[in-house]
Amino acid sequence: MSLDVGALLLQTVPFARGLGITYDFAAEGRAVCRxxxxxxxxxxxxxxxxxxxxxxxxxxxxxxxxxxxxxxxTRAVPLATTANVEYRKLAMGEVRAEARLLVSREEVVAALDAGERPVFDAVVDVTNGDGVVVAAMTVTWTLRPNRT
Known part of the structure; x- marks a missing residue:
């Protein structure tokens, strides 16, 4: 897929841009941001x-x-529906978030193909400069099929 995920998100989500979030990596259901x-x-x-x-x-x-x-x-709108965050330690300095999907691409596409609205989770660890997890989050996503 040739989609530049970081550029797309910085263009479409001004709040993330205002915070100065940088997208270091995004591929195959994984991403790293700072x-x-x-x-x-x-x-x-x-x-x-x-x-x-x-x-x-x-x-x-x-x-x-x-x-x-x-x-x-082109056929569905992604929407975060719920998020659960646990703040574990005081974060100091630059922080890094690493996320991964808990579902395969094939499962989500199959649900869309079957006319369903897929719901799935992504888990995220936020770490400080020493690699200590300072926060953890689970975000539930859905892909709402476009109305035709």
Missing amino acids: LPDREDLHNHVGGPHAGALFTLAESASGAAMLSALGDQL
Whole structure:
């Protein structure tokens, strides 16, 4: 698939662009993104605000989803339906989110082909510069078939 997932998301999601999220990798249902260490993104204890961490993780999950299913955008709209986040440790400095789908591309495409609305999860680990997991998230996605 020739879709530049990072460029697409930065173009269509201005909030991610405003936070300075960078997309390092997106392919085959996996993605890696980074959030810079900026003072304007800090919370009251000097680390990235929980909302910024949430957006980073959700953005990584979307990139993972699009890396596997971006060619389905002509027939379905991707929508995040739920997210569960666990903030485990104080994050300091630049943070990195690594996401992966818990479903195969073939399963999702088969559901679309059968006229169903697929629902599937992506899991994300957010790590600090030392590789310690500071937050974990599960995002549930659906592909809503376009109305004809």
